[in-house]
Amino acid sequence: MIRIDAIIKPERVNVVLEAMAEAGCTGFTYSNVTGRGNQDGVEVFTGRGSSTQNRSSVPKVLVTAVIDKSNQKKVVDAIISAAKANDDGEIGDGKIFISEVTEVIRVRTGESGSEAI
Numbered sequence: 001m002i003r004i005d006a007i008i009k010p011e012r013v014n015v016v017l018e019a020m021a022e023a024g025c026t027g028f029t030y031s032n033v034t035g036r037g038n039q040d041g042v043e044v045f046t047g048r049g050s051s052t053q054n055r056s057s058v059p060k061v062l063v064t065a066v067i068d069k070s071n072q073k074k075v076v077d078a079i080i081s082a083a084k085a086n087d088d089g090e091i092g093d094g095k096i097f098i099s100e101v102t103e104v105i106r107v108r109t110g111e112s113g114s115e116a117i
Helices: 010-022 069-083
Strands: 002-008 029-035 042-046 051-055 058-067 094-100
Touching: 002 010, 002 069, 010 029, 010 058, 010 069, 058 069, 069 094
Parallel strands: none
Antiparallel strands: 002 058, 002 094, 029 058, 042 051
């Protein structure tokens, strides 16, 4: 089993979740987060657009899912295609982190492993 953590733009969350479901990943958790990567924040217009401010962090959404390793490529490809702002992508489209999961246990039944997903 693997854990996929995808950090994406908030406006792409529904599209990404639909793409994940179509790829066979129906269980997920997501939360609103704020952070900064190589983008170094953004410049925003304030007031009536006459002045600007630099924000060192930007709003993002963190989507987390635990899936069977055999479905990794399909789900990751779905996230990548859905998270891109356009065909070529642009700075700030996001990142995907993949890590191994050694055990999953369903609290209600005590089932473990892939049965608990």
